[in-house]
Amino acid sequence: xxxxxxxxxxxxxxxxxxxxxxxxxxxxxxxxxxxxxxxxxxxxxxxxxxxxxxxxxxxxxxxxxxxxxxxxxxxxxxxxxxxxxxxxxxxxxxxxxxxxxxxxxxxxxxxxxxxxxxxxxxxxxxxxxxxxxxxxxxxxxxx
Ligand SMILES: [Mg+2]
Numbered sequence: 001x002x003x004x005x006x007x008x009x010x011x012x013x014x015x016x017x018x019x020x021x022x023x024x025x026x027x028x029x030x031x032x033x034x035x036x037x038x039x040x041x042x043x044x045x046x047x048x049x050x051x052x053x054x055x056x057x058x059x060x061x062x063x064x065x066x067x068x069x070x071x072x073x074x075x076x077x078x079x080x081x082x083x084x085x086x087x088x089x090x091x092x093x094x095x096x097x098x099x100x101x102x103x104x105x106x107x108x109x110x111x112x113x114x115x116x117x118x119x120x121x122x123x124x125x126x127x128x129x130x131x132x133x134x135x136x137x138x139x140x141x142x143x
Contacts, residue, residue, distance in 0.1 A: 007036045007090060015047025018056040023068065026097075030069025035091035039070075039099040042077060044106040048120050061101055070099045077102025109139050 012022065029037050043061065045052050058064065062072045071092035075082050083102065092098045106120070107113025110132040113122075124132060 001032055001034065004036075007038060008034075010037070010039050012039055012041045013047065014041055014043040014045060014052050014058070014061070015055070017041065017052070017058040017061065026065065026068040026070060029097040033095045034097045035093070035095055037097040038087070038090055039097070040077075041099060041101045042104055043101050044104045046106050046115070046117055046120060050117070065099045065101070069096060071096040072099050072101065074101040074103065077104035078108045109136050111135060 016022065026039075041061065047055060049055065053059065062074060065072045073086055073089075073092055075086050077083060077100075083100070086100055090098050105114055107116060112128065113119040113132070
């Protein structure tokens with residue numbers, strides 16, 4: 001809104017998408033044509049207590065963002081190269097804020113954490129931590 005020459009990024013969890021404050025902000029950003037604003041929704045389909053669809057289904061999320069005046073892209077959020085190239089295309093449409101709906105897997109890359117709800121707020125034991133670091137290091141070396 002201050003006409004600065006930088007972009008503003010905000011990261012949202014899909015479990016917080018039912019909260020009205022998000023939609024107030026989304027509507028206002030579109031009203032002011034904030035095409036220097038980019039929201040990234042981490043759509044892992046889980047939240048603290050259950051699957052997001054079971055707590056409060058927000059699908060189709062892309063249509064909701066479009067209806068609020070945003071330019072939308074959906075990507076594989078676990079693919080860092082796709083995420084980087086997507087963010088290089090900002091704004092997706094001149095005069096509109098952009099949102100990336102990033103489909104992700106909670107705990108991606110750690111065998112015992114992937115799509116396991118308890119790791120939303122779980123604390124690994126020392127052994128679990130060592131295994132997680134080992135698996136992530138191996139994945140990094142494989143790139
Ligand atoms: Mg989530």
